[in-house]
Amino acid sequence: MTNVKLTIQYDGTNYCGWQKQKKENSIQEEIEKAIQLVSKEKVKLIGSGRTDSGVHAKGQVANFFTHSNIPVDRFKFALNTKLPKDISIIESIQVADKFHARYDAIGKRYQYIIYNKDIRNPIYRNFAYHVPHTLDYKEIEKATKYFMGTHDFSTFMASNSNVKTTTRTINKFNLERTRDLTIFTIEGNGFLYNMIRIIIGTMVEIGVGKIKGNDIPDIIRSKNRKLAGHTAPPEGLYLDKVFYNY
Numbered sequence: 001m002t003n004v005k006l007t008i009q010y011d012g013t014n015y016c017g018w019q020k021q022k023k024e025n026s027i028q029e030e031i032e033k034a035i036q037l038v039s040k041e042k043v044k045l046i047g048s049g050r051t052d053s054g055v056h057a058k059g060q061v062a063n064f065f066t067h068s069n070i071p072v073d074r075f076k077f078a079l080n081t082k083l084p085k086d087i088s089i090i091e092s093i094q095v096a097d098k099f100h101a102r103y104d105a106i107g108k109r110y111q112y113i114i115y116n117k118d119i120r121n122p123i124y125r126n127f128a129y130h131v132p133h134t135l136d137y138k139e140i141e142k143a144t145k146y147f148m149g150t151h152d153f154s155t156f157m158a159s160n161s162n163v164k165t166t167t168r169t170i171n172k173f174n175l176e177r178t179r180d181l182t183i184f185t186i187e188g189n190g191f192l193y194n195m196i197r198i199i200i201g202t203m204v205e206i207g208v209g210k211i212k213g214n215d216i217p218d219i220i221r222s223k224n225r226k227l228a229g230h231t232a233p234p235e236g237l238y239l240d241k242v243f244y245n246y
Contacts, residue, residue, distance in 0.1 A: 007091035008060040034082035039068035054234035059241040107243040109187040129236035135207030143213035157192040202229030
């Protein structure tokens with residue numbers, strides 16, 4: 001039996017998210033169906049983590065076990081012939097039997113894209129958060145440093161979350177502006193449910209002056225979701241990379 005690791009890109013617009021749902025179409029289900037068509041085996045695809053409805057991925061990771069004699073490096077080509085055009089396997093490699101896409105992940109990098117112009121652009125409607133207001137990027141950039149390091153991020157977690165610990169470490173948080181697009185890159189050892197989208201919503205509110213950037217340390221310490229900003233929409237969020245020790 002071979003353990004196959006896949007690196008996956010997808011446009012999440014038309015899906016309920018990564019995880020299989022009984023009545024909705026998911027990324028996981030589409031790939032499992034493609035694997036069954038190619039290998040004639042029904043497999044369980046293990047993802048590095050969930051992405052919500054409308055969220056995209058540039059580097060999602062998953063693994064599955066197979067008895068197929070298809071060369072592992074050719075799986076990506078075979079699967080792509082069976083997948084819809086909004087999902088693509090960009091790498092298929094053999095890994096150790098003990099490899100687990102979720103439990104072995106030691107960190108993730110996300111990107112969030114804002115389209116910042118007064119008039120919406122239909123080209124970006126499913127791929128960026130349209131913010132029509134003028135944003136103070138100096139204040140936003142100054143605020144990023146307060147998120148760095150290890151904190152209890154329960155302030156930036158959706159209220160219906162159920163996790164053992166809300167402490168996470170962010171080791172990278174920067175932004176890049178290119179014309180009308182602003183790309184935030186956030187890297188850490190893990191993220192709470194909706195954590196990045198709430199952080200971005202908070203950044204937008206800092207940018208329009210509703211929240212002061214230097215209040216972020218107190219907001220983090222408060223553990224009070226009501227003090228943070230709104231939850232930014234899913235279409236601007238991308239899972240960029242999953243990190244492993246091997």
